[in-house]
Amino acid sequence: xxxxxxxxxxxxxxxxxxxxxxxxxxxxxxxxxxxxxxxxxxxxxxxxxxxxxxxxxxxxxxxxxxxxxxxxxxxxxxxxxxxxxxxxxxxxxxxxxxxxxxxxxxxxxxxxxxxxxxxxxxxxxxxxxxxxxxxxxxxxxxxxxxxxxxxxxxxxxxxxxxxxxxxxxxxxxxxxxxxxxxxxxxxxxxxxxxxxxxxxxxxxxxxxxxxxxxxxxxxxxxxxxxxxxxxxxxxxxxxxxxxxxxxxxxxxxxxxxxxxxxxxxxxxxxxxxxxxxxxxxxxxxxxxxxxxxxxxxxxxxxxxxxxxxx
Amino acid sequence: xxxxxxxxxxxxxxxxxxxxxxxxxxxxxxxxxxxxxxxxxxxxxxxxxxxxxxxxxxxxxxxxxxxxxxxxxxxxxxxxxxxxxxxxxxxxxxxxxxxxxxxxxxxxxxxxxxxxxxxxxxxxxxxxxxxxxxxxxxxxxxxxxxxxxxxxxxxxxxxxxxxxxxxxxxxxxxxxxxxxxxxxxxxxxxxxxxxxxxxxxxxxxxxxxxxxxxxxxxxxxxxxxxxxxxxxxxxxxxxxxxxxxxxxxxxxxxxxxxxxxxxxxxxxxxxxxxxxxxxxxxxxxxxxxxxxxxxxxxxxxxxxxxxxx
Numbered sequence: 231x232x233x234x235x236x237x238x239x240x241x242x243x244x245x246x247x248x249x250x251x252x253x254x255x256x257x258x259x260x261x262x263x264x265x266x267x268x269x270x271x272x273x274x275x276x277x278x279x280x281x282x283x284x285x286x287x288x289x290x291x292x293x294x295x296x297x298x299x300x301x302x303x304x305x306x307x308x309x310x311x312x313x314x315x316x317x318x319x320x321x322x323x324x325x326x327x328x329x330x331x332x333x334x335x336x337x338x339x340x341x342x343x344x345x346x347x348x349x350x351x352x353x354x355x356x357x358x359x360x361x362x363x364x365x366x367x368x369x370x371x372x373x374x375x376x377x378x379x380x381x382x383x384x385x386x387x388x389x390x391x392x393x394x395x396x397x398x399x400x401x402x403x404x405x406x407x408x409x410x411x412x413x414x415x416x417x418x419x420x421x422x423x424x425x426x427x428x429x430x431x432x433x434x435x436x437x438x439x440x441x442x443x444x445x446x447x448x449x450x451x452x453x454x455x456x457x458x459x460x461x462x463x464x465x466x467x468x469x470x471x472x473x474x475x476x477x478x479x480x481x482x483x484x485x486x487x488x489x490x491x492x493x494x495x496x497x498x499x500x501x502x503x504x505x506x507x508x509x510x511x512x513x514x515x516x517x518x519x520x521x522x523x524x525x526x527x528x529x530x531x532x533x534x535x536x537x538x539x540x
Numbered sequence: 541x542x543x544x545x546x547x548x549x550x551x552x553x554x555x556x557x558x559x560x561x562x563x564x565x566x567x568x569x570x571x572x573x574x575x576x577x578x579x580x581x582x583x584x585x586x587x588x589x590x591x592x593x594x595x596x597x598x599x600x601x602x603x604x605x606x607x608x609x610x611x612x613x614x615x616x617x618x619x620x621x622x623x624x625x626x627x628x629x630x631x632x633x634x635x636x637x638x639x640x641x642x643x644x645x646x647x648x649x650x651x652x653x654x655x656x657x658x659x660x661x662x663x664x665x666x667x668x669x670x671x672x673x674x675x676x677x678x679x680x681x682x683x684x685x686x687x688x689x690x691x692x693x694x695x696x697x698x699x700x701x702x703x704x705x706x707x708x709x710x711x712x713x714x715x716x717x718x719x720x721x722x723x724x725x726x727x728x729x730x731x732x733x734x735x736x737x738x739x740x741x742x743x744x745x746x747x748x749x750x751x752x753x754x755x756x757x758x759x760x761x762x763x764x765x766x767x768x769x770x771x772x773x774x775x776x777x778x779x780x781x782x783x784x785x786x787x788x789x790x791x792x793x794x795x796x797x798x799x800x801x802x803x804x805x806x807x808x809x810x811x812x813x814x815x816x817x818x819x820x821x822x823x824x825x826x827x828x829x830x831x832x833x834x835x836x837x838x839x840x841x842x843x844x845x846x847x848x849x
């Protein structure tokens with residue numbers, strides 16, 4: 231393993247220059263790169279990348295990375311925000327993951343996106359450990375932007391429960407995932423269960439899934455790993471969105487991953503003054519809870535669940 | 541008349557209502573002008589325009605033909621919390637249009653706003669700058685819509701019409717969405733965040749009255765307006781900080797500068813030193829100037845409108 235300073239963020243005079251490190255393994259080839267936390271609350275993403283650094287360091291020392299394979303892991307590029315408890319860039323609240331491919335002469339977060347992208351460009355495979363714009367619990371999964379350049383079948387090689395394909399919306403076109411693909415890297419977003427707290431089981435599952443991908447593609451040898459799951463591919467447009475019509479306190483009845491029946495109550499919206507049930511949120515059909523909003527109180531007309539039918 | 545555009549229940553005992561002030565003249569269905577502002581909660585220049593325009597039009601109601609809808613706050617929760625974005629939501633409001641009835645509350649609200657404005661003869665979407673930059677009164681037009689919008693924009697009494705390139709991400713703005721639906725929409729930028737510049741607001745109100753005359757919505761002569769500078773991206777030079785620190789300007793907003801002229805310093809109050817001197821890359825007019833002193837590496841300091849001035 232070689233640790234290199236990819237760039238530093240100038241934060242003088244009141245904060246010191248902040249380094250962003252890349253951890254390199256194997257050869258000089260650009261085989262696979264993993265981007266960890268970009269936002270300041272992506273603790274789970276940083277931790278997952280850190281666990282991967284730990285695992286790859288051990289595997290490299292044991293000679294289990296094949297000769298021409300070169301790997302890069304960037305655990306965190308969000309230190310400036312993370313150290314002051316902010317999700318986005320603290321000065322202007324902009325999101326680095328809405329600034330790709332970046333611009334080296336542009337605004338601060340455009341420059342940071344450009345520097346991150348310079349480090350990540352040219353790899354055959356790219357994995358971004360990312361988080362959604364809505365707080366909630368997911369079943370761990372791989373997500374691929376359906377840009378027309380992607381290879382969906384490779385998303386099955388992680389052995390995670392689901393592979394979700396998504397047609398990009400205009401605001402997706404400035405994300406790392408979208409631009410990485412445009413620059414001809416086969417790109418996957420890996421969503422674990424958590425974002426702003428550490429979920430050890432889910433972090434281990436994500437780390438194992440990346441090692442499984444590397445093994446299945448012949449870049450690692452003789453690495454015993456859990457078998458993984460038979461991944462089910464689902465287009466995002468086929469997910470069933472369950473929304474609420476009342477605002478109030480949100481009380482979940484069934485956790486993520488639950489199998490639910492048509493008509494089953496899966497959450498209640500409760501009056502914040504009287505605790506009476508204002509709305510029963512029912513599953514419109516049989517399926518698996520793929521996403522559940524994480525919120526104590528919730529406004530009306532909002533996604534509460536996403537269900538995988540069947 | 542105050543009307544509700546769209547609403548949704550908030551979690552605890554409150555309803556988020558988007559409202560508009562409808563002012564009708566003769567033949568109210570014949571023409572409709574929409575004046576919208578308050579998408580970003582820290583942009584308050586449009587608050588003065590909404591207030592003053594309503595007063596001006598009420599006085600002129602006998603001369604008014606058609607309907608003027610004034611939407612003073614597309615993001616009322618942002619304005620009430622001194623927050624640029626949508627409280628509790630990651631995406632910028634001007635990146636979620638045309639909205640959706642299948643996603644979040646704010647996308648539902650965005651969809652209701654679009655539905656209400658669509659079909660107007662003209663929409664004017666008023667923005668201030670953010671708290672960091674001060675802007676001269678200007679209209680920004682996506683190059684894809686330039687042919688349709690430039691003729692009317694010239695009557696808006698703004699100093700500058702900036703025809704900018706089309707970025708995919710801008711497809712989710714209010715203006716792009718409305719223009720795509722065939723509702724001509726002009727985007728005004730002026731002043732600075734969290735402040736009201738009365739002179740700019742009055743200048744825009746004169747422009748709005750002028751445009752209304754052009755649309756045959758006011759039975760009075762078109763008030764005189766100054767012709768704007770029309771420019772494309774090629775005539776605009778950017779100055780960004782390359783060091784973090786405190787920006788100390790050496791020029792004033794709306795000043796004309798020469799190429800190489802010192803625009804300001806990035807000061808280091810800890811050491812008393814200068815971290816960077818910033819010079820103008822072109823001769824021209826400073827139409828954007830840094831207002832907020834704290835800068836990071838990359839922070840925008842100024843935009844210079846060069847070329848044939």
